[in-house]
Amino acid sequence: MTGTPKIRIRGLRxxxxxxxxxxxxxxxxxxxxxxxxxxxxxxxKSVLLRCILGLILPDDGTIEIDGVNVLTAPRRQRETLIESIGMLFQNAALFDSLPVWENVAFGLLAKNRARHGAARLSRAQARDRAGEILA
Incomplete structure (x- = not known):
């Protein structure tokens, strides 16, 4: 391995x-x-991935993405770093009641709902971003 790994985990508990x-x-x-x-x-397996994605906090250890400890990084920096990580779920995780673009943009839209007072993406912006991802 050369340079800093994309993800480095040490002593995760x-x-x-x-x-x-x-x-x-x-x-x-x-x-x-x-x-x-x-x-x-x-x-x-899922606990490890959820720790990396910041969905649950580990009891001990470090998780670095691009050399930055995401457990101690400021919230905005942590969110930016974690956005570069993807996860596929074992079972079907698509919502058959939603169009493809909404399934792709689901995380973006959910994140917007969680940000109280922060700049929010419109549905049109989320659709455009989903189109970029699918292209």
Whole structure:
């Protein structure tokens, strides 16, 4: 590996009650590579990904994206870094009641609803962004 990895995880730990799910995970993912996380049910795959995406906080350890510790970075910087990470869900995660562009833009629209008072994307802007992603 050359330079700073896209994602660097050191000593990541997460427990739910007495169940230790992540126990000192170390991981480097080089920029431009894909990673598949495989394991049995309850082995911590989803917990690891949710920690990386900032959906849950680990109990200990560091998560760096592009050399920045996202656990201690300011909120806006953290959001910008995390936007460069994608996740595919094991089960169908598309909403069959929504058009394709809304499924693609779902995260953008949800993030807008969560930002109280922050600049918001209009539905038209979200549709344009979804079109760019699909192109």
């Amino acid at each position: 997460k427990a739910f009650g007495s169940k230790q799910v992540l126990d000192g995970i170390d991981l480097d993912v080089e920029a431009g590579t894909s990673l598949v996380v495989i394991g049995g049910s309850g082995s911590g």
